[in-house]
Structure formats: C-alpha cells, structure tokens
Amino acid sequence: MAARPPLDTAPKVSLREVSRARAIRRFRLTILVPLIALFVLVLMPVLFLQLYFSFHQWSIYLGSWWDADYVGLNLFTEVLTDPRFGWAILRSLAFATGSTIGCFVIGFALAYLMHKPFRGQALYYVVFILPMLTVPIVVAYTAEMLLYQSGPVNDLISRILGVEFKPAWLTDPNVALPAVTLLEIWNWTPFSFIIMLAGLSAIPKEPIEAAEILGASKWRIFWEVQLPLLRPVIFLALVLRFLEAMAEFPKTWALFQGGPGTATETLPVYIFLTTWQYFEVSKGAAMSYIVMMLMIVIVLLAIQLLRREKRSLDAMYGKAAREAGGEP
C-alpha cells in the first residue's frame, strides 16, 4: 500500500483557486438547474403521460382517460405488427436518406465553391440561403402550382431536353415520394451548405499549404487533406439533416395528405392520422415511443461515430505534431 504523503508536502491550494472553483461550480449550476427544471416540469410529465397512454387502451369516446384499461405491451405489439407502420418507416427512411444525401452533396458543392472569398460572395450567400428561410407550407403550395403535369416545371424541362417530359409529380404513386424528396432537398440544402461552409472555413491552412508546397494536386489536397479534416463536420451535417428529415410533415401533408393511395404515408403522416384522424391516442403514443427509440439508436450511433472521428483526428494531429517536434 502506498504511503500517504506527509501533510506538509501535500499540494497547497490557494484561496484564489478555491474561490475560482466555487465560481465555476456556481456557474454550472446556474446553467444546469433551469434546464433540469424544464426537463422535470415540462418534458417528464409529457413523457410519462405518453408512457401511460402506451400501456392503456383509451378512446376519446369511452370515458375519461384515467379510467382507461391497462393492456400491457399489446399496443406495442399491435404497432410492430401493423404493416402500414412498417411501410411508413420504410418510406420515411427512404425519404430521409434520399433528401439527406441530396442536401449534403449539393450543399457541400456550393460550400466548396464559396469558401474562398470572391467579389459578390455575400449576394450568392443570401441567394443560397433563401430556400431555407421559406416556410415549408409555402414551399408546398408553390410546388403545387409548379408541378402540374402540364405545369411550368415540366414545360421548362421539355424545352431544355427537346422531348416531351411529363411525369405526374403529384398524382403518380411512383413519383410522389421522389417529388417531395426533391422539394425537401431544395428547401434544406442551405442547412448543409452553412454547416459545410463553417467546416471548410475552420480547416487550418498549414496542412493545405504544406501539401501545396509538396506539389500535391488540388484533387489530392481535397481528398487526402480537407475531406479527412472535415469528417466530423460531415457526420454532424448528415445526422442533423437525417433526423430533421425523418420528422418532415408540412410539405408532405399539404401536398399529398398521404396519397396518392398511400405513396407518401410517412411516419409523421401515419402518426398524425392515427392520433388525429382515427383518434387512437393510445396507439399514437405507442408509435411515438417506438419512433423515439429508433431515433435514440440513430443518435447514439451518430455520437459513437463522431467520437471515433474525433479520436482519429486527435491521433492524426498528435502524430503530425510529434513528427514536427521531432519527438520519438
């Protein structure tokens, strides 16, 4: 057992350091207490109520909600064996994946074009951000006017291609979901653009300059220097956009209400229909919990990936620093 150091050799903590530590603790508490209070007072009751409904079969037509019958896991079983729910998940995943990739590719390309200063940059910046500032419901109604089969969009594409191009964006069940995905990409590309632009601007200049001096091509600099450095930002942009897209409702609802047929019945649409059209509040609550679990899994995976990226970046920087400093 290690011997305890003599009292006179123990590190002496100055009064100033003690008061600084106290101040930091106070500051943390001041920040955290309102957040915890908000969580306990507002979110927890909602979550508990939701949990209550998930385990109790209640219909608005049959008495008060506190008299509802306890049904155990029946509602969760019902939801998980409901093919409509399964299809809704698949549609939401397809929509979120497609729109996230679309937003990212275009947003990143625009950010790459914009990250070095040039004349008139501010104007382009405003123009690129404009779609994100448009209210989704307005996007939907505007799209409705533009996307008719004989509407201006098809007309313009037909003129450009020189052949008749007439997809029924709003009424063909095979085209409806891609149509709303394209709208989502138009609406939210600026989000990826802003994040990637911030990421590109934050990359240290030294590695790039070093690569240039060593004669690396622009493509190689992008692929082997910039992209690895951007990986945490890329993950963040993808994860945030994906989560947002999973919850998209206004455009899908305003344009399609789940139709034609069930072609655009995504998770938020189906949960809305279940809760507010069929008034199956209990089933809606169970669905929300399942979706919440799904989202938590996605977020945890994303956090893991982000941590791994950070670790590998730290390791890369550490190695570079060690090599530069001549350390063994």
Add this chain to the structure above:
Amino acid sequence: MAVARITRRVFMEGGLGLTILNLLPFSNFSRAFAQGTPEERVVAAAKTLGPADVTGIIWSPYLVPMKPVIEEFKKQTGIGLGAVQDISIFDTPQRAMAEALSRSPQFDFIHIDSNMIPSLASAGYLEPLDEYMKKANFKIEAVADYANFMTYKGQTYGVPTDGNVHIQYVRRDILEDPDNKKKFADKHGRELKFPETWEEDLAIQETLMDPSKDLYGSGNLRNRANGPTWWYMIFYSAGGFPFDDDMKPTLDTPAGQYAVEIYLRDKKVNHPEAAGWGTAQMIPRIANGHVVSCQYWDGTAKLNENPEKSKTAGKWIYGLVPGSDFSGKRIHRSLSSPLAALLVNKYSPRKAQAAYLALWLGSGKNSIPIVSDPVNTFNDAWAKEHMTAPPVVKSYSEGGIKAIEKNFQVVAPPIYLTGYLEFQDTLGKNLSEAYVGQLPAKDVLKKTENEWNAIIRRIGQRKLKDELASYKAVMPKRDKPA
C-alpha cells in the same frame, strides 16, 4: 273565513278558460315566445341572457357573408361575435376533437361538418339545442328531411348554414350540339340526353370528351379525402348500406363491388391528374369549361353562373344525380358532406348565447343573404324559404335551385356514426390505392371491411349498434324525388 273549495268541475272549467284565453289574440300569455316571426322569437329568448361576445372556430369563406347578419343580432340582443379561429372546415374536425379531448371552454361554437355530430356528442363536447329551440319556438325549416341531419339519438345538436348537396352538372352546349348527338347515337344506338344512371353518365363522358382540347368527360373528385363521397352516392343508389343490424360491415357485397367498378371507370374519362386533385383544382376546371359532366357540390352552380368568374355561365343543365337500377328498382342518392353546421360547446360559459346566435343564423329569412352571396359561395341553399327566394334563385339560376331541391329529397350522409373520420379515411385510402393502381379493385372492399372491423372493435360494437338507428333515420325515405 270561508275556504274556497276547488272541485273537479271548477278545475276543469278553469283549465278550459285559460286555454281559450291563451288562444285569444290580445292575450299576453306566452306572447313573447309563442308569437311573432321565428327571428323575433329568437331575439326575445336571447335578450334575457344579456350581452356577450361569443367565440368560435369558423372558416372565413363561411363567415364573411354571415357578418352583417351577426351584426344585426348584436344590435338587437347585445350578443355578437368575439375572437374567431379561422380554420379550414376540412381541418376543423381534428381541432374540435382536440377541444373535446381537453374539455376546453375556449370556444363557444364550432362551425363544422355535421357528420361529426355523433363523434363529438360521444366525446361529450356538444350541447343539445332542443331546449333553446323550444324556448324560442324555433324549428329548422329545411327542405325535405334535411333537418334530420342535425339530430343524433333523438336530440338536435346543430343548425345548418350550408346545404352542400351534390347535384348533376352537364354542359348544355355540348349535350345539345347536333354533331355530338349524332356521334352519340351512332355509338350507343340511343338518343343523347341528360343522364339518369351512372352508366349513362359514363357513356356521355366517354363519348363527348376531347383531351386534345383539354376537355375531359368527368369533373368528379377521386382524391383520397373526397373520393368516398362519390363512392357512397353509387353504393347507396345500388341499394347498399354499409352495416348490418349487428354492426358488421356490408361493403364487400354485390352493391359494393358494383360501386367500386363504376367509381374506377371514372379514370378513363377524368383528367390524368384527378387522383390528387381536390376542389381547389377541379372547380376552376368546371367553371372554365374543361368538363363535360359531373356530380358536384351545389355551390359550384353559383360560381358557374357568375359571368365575372366563369366562362360557362348559362351553359349548364343542372339536375338530379344519376341513379342505379342495380337493386332491381331505380334509386337515386345524392350526398351532403361536409354539411357545415353550427354546433355549441357544452363546456362553454356562453353556450346559451352561442345557441341563440346559431338559431338566428339558421332562420330561413336570415340565411337568405348568407346562401345567396355570389362571391363567398361556400354557404349553400338548404331551407324551404331559399328555394323560392329571388336572391337565392338568381344566384343559382332557376335550373340550379330546382336541381338542389330535387337532390335534397334523396340526400344521404356518408357514415353518420361515432368514428366517422376513421371510417371515411380508411375507405378513402383504399379507394385511392385502387384508383392509382396500388391495390387490385377486388381487394378494396375486403381490406376496408377488415379495417372497419378494427375500428368497430375499438369504438365498441354495442355503442355503434345503438347509434345505427340515428344513422338510418338520416337516410332518405324516397328512392326518387317526388
């Protein structure tokens, strides 16, 4: 002191005397409430409550023509309109159910599809209006049995502001064109005339449409939200009814299959994008002359006949919606949905004031300017008085108003039960899937029945069985208009 003895004879004579006195013109007995016009009686009853500004949910296109009528009520009684939440009538059911869920007293009235009455009454949100009607000696003077649409389990829960009955529209110029007459006669071996059955209507639409000129045969709606309205018209006219006496769905029957077949044949004669179109897209096409024939809400006649807004003013023949011989006898069934009505919140502190305001707006005389507004055409004629009132006739045209009166005599609701929205959306979803080719036609009714069974289980078979009588009471008694 002598004690007066009341014998049976004295009692009977007294009663007789009072009855005679009550009937005399100079008598003051019950004068306030028993005499005068319905409007005066409503004012007299409402005045006793004191002034108030009532709040409500109502869509502005419905509210605008009501405003002058409400202002008059305010002048006479002190009861006026306070804050209003302007929500589309198609979104009001969800909002109203949320209000019912929270038992909120926030709104005194809601203006909503009356087919929501069973659901909202079951949720405990609605105030019965019978007592108020009794106090004001008020009766809803609707055409035919239309006032029944406001009742549920023997009580009255609403006052209509909008008939919204479907009528048949056929383009006169196309129907009377000699070339078209010959073309039709050559193809079908019979004379081209106003359609009386679904098959005749389809034949006209198919023969006379010309997509190269952007003229399509049909202007009927086939989207997920509205499609069931058309399906019910066909189904009811084929002798179908959606449930048996045990509340088991009876959709997958010969009548149901016939209705699905007719419903889907519309795809050949309607615009290729009809699967996603609602009224916002279809009404301008009807008024601008891109449709040969259709069944549509009666308010569209007001728009069609307004030369400032329509290219087809004076070019329409209006009439009874087609019927069917499928059941062995000719049955016509029109549909009214959403039938906009004023309903009163049971939890409201101003429910009495809201009830009398609703009665005031629902009197025959007061509703004439509301339903004849040529610009805000959402409120449609429904009262007996409307059928002959010159401003209303002018607004709809002579032919239009006659068609409305005819269709009212055979008008039915969609599902008039608790859970209306659930039943409706499920059917709409499956019909829409079949219309766009996602679901084979033969599976539509089987799938709907399965889903309806789940709804019935959830709401309660016994409860719904109890409501069946109310539903059947709302169904029309005649097969054809008198």
